[in-house]
Amino acid sequence: MPNTIPTGMYTLMNVRYSNIIMLPDNSDGTPVIASVKSGGGSNVWHIEEQGNGRYTLRNRGESTYAWVGNRQPLGATVVGRPSSQQFTIEETREPHKYTIGTSDTSHYWGLPDGEMGSAVELRASSTDKGNWWTFTRTY
Template identity: 30%
Template sequence: MAPVPNGTYAITRPGEQLLTMEGGMSEPKTPVVLLPPTGNPGEQEWQVEELGNGNCTIRNLRSDTYLSFDGEPEMNKPVVGYPEPREWALYQSAQPHTFHIVVPGGPVDGEELALDLSLLRIFPPRTALRPLEVDNQRQAWTFQFME
């Protein structure tokens, strides 16, 4: 049973911040950022598709690129849009419909890596792979089903 049924979602953080693929161009390696609602169709809408192994892919509707990163997972690696699908594991957090988006396959250098905000202090805030903190609600993402 998938934690999130297949479908289209807004993936959010508290404070009306949405996972966003800006620009709408399918340029590979466009940074995935966190923004308030932009009103641009599709750039904050994500298609979640479950795979047979329980992991999922997360694809941006507007750019038709997948939530991904370049090469092997490493701490602080930027999360970007990629034409090829990338698998993610969703770990249920303490809140309903809220999950940690985790690189599957176990620890890298002793840490599991999850989608989180980059340490770069730039606007708009970028996303990157950061050490998973299962008890940190601020690191979890809410999946809001879109009709």
């Protein structure tokens, strides 16, 4: 049985690039970006199970949700918004490494490169480690 992510506070790290993701401010539409800093509320995400196999991700420091919109194309940027959106979180073939996907398309959160400040965007492949994430529980 695959591992699921229980509701809680987490930092999310990209498997390929080892960057964590953060939301730099609470302005509507601010991109979720790659960072190397750890600690601080902007790097912590409240992951909440919705009871339907889907999750919402709310940034602790900025109190806004990860959002990308409905039926968005590949390359669309994940941003912070005051309203929530549900995503899938599924374990990959490697234990404790996950994809974060849209619930209405087969697109996944990913980073295009390892540069600090690169925006998280929708990507096509669930097998590309640039689209895989680890979740580290914070307390």
